[in-house]
Amino acid sequence: MARVLDAGRAAGLSLYLGPLGLPWDSAPDLPARAATSPRVTLNEAARHLALALAAERAPPAAGAPEPPPAGPGARARRWGPLVDRVAREEGLDPALAHAVVAVESAYDPAAVSPKDAVGLMQLMPRTAERFGLARERRGEPEANLRAGMRYLKWLLDYFGRDLALAVAGYNAGEGAVLKHGRRVPPYPETRTYVARVARQLALRAAPSPARSGVRP
Numbered sequence: 001m002a003r004v005l006d007a008g009r010a011a012g013l014s015l016y017l018g019p020l021g022l023p024w025d026s027a028p029d030l031p032a033r034a035a036t037s038p039r040v041t042l043n044e045a046a047r048h049l050a051l052a053l054a055a056e057r058a059p060p061a062a063g064a065p066e067p068p069p070a071g072p073g074a075r076a077r078r079w080g081p082l083v084d085r086v087a088r089e090e091g092l093d094p095a096l097a098h099a100v101v102a103v104e105s106a107y108d109p110a111a112v113s114p115k116d117a118v119g120l121m122q123l124m125p126r127t128a129e130r131f132g133l134a135r136e137r138r139g140e141p142e143a144n145l146r147a148g149m150r151y152l153k154w155l156l157d158y159f160g161r162d163l164a165l166a167v168a169g170y171n172a173g174e175g176a177v178l179k180h181g182r183r184v185p186p187y188p189e190t191r192t193y194v195a196r197v198a199r200q201l202a203l204r205a206a207p208s209p210a211r212s213g214v215r216p
């Protein structure tokens with residue numbers, strides 16, 4: 001991985017993320033995309049995330065406050081270790097798992113949406129059943145996380161590790177991504193969702209003051 005990162009930096013791949021104030025490797029999924037063709041493949045992945053971020057610089061819609069990153073807040077502290085454990089067991093990047101949980105439910109296992117999405121990963125009944133969880137068990141935190149992460153991992157595999165498309169699929173369904181030519185659908189809700197998950201990933205990639213030596 002270190003060689004991949006060095007190759008990416010040498011290739012000057014800050015083209016898309018740099019103008020947004022983010023380092024080119026701020027999204028954990030991007031370095032892995034450089035394995036075969038850094039200048040083309042990684043730049044394309046960066047483009048997806050950059051476009052999603054740039055499209056939604058406006059404040060979030062009313063009723064959808066930006067969730068805090070993992071760490072601050074009692075719920076994040078309470079459920080964060082479980083998110084980490086289940087992500088490792090399911091083979092999913094914990095940073096991505098935390099980003100999705102933060103945006104979906106703000107770490108509230110009792111969250112229920114008007115569309116009947118339930119729990120930490122806001123599972124709809126059919127999605128839960130598709131990944132082995134009975135709809136009446138969606139309120140169980142660990143079971144909810146496990147089914148949701150299996151779906152997210154499936155989406156990553158289905159869309160060739162394209163992070164933006166996988167996240168868009170989690171919000172709108174993979175059918176919507178396919179309908180729009182394997183692009184992030186032009187729905188305001190989905191574009192906002194992808195941008196918010198990308199922002200959460202960037203927050204988790206940024207060094208903390210304690211690690212960087214920077215003091216307030």
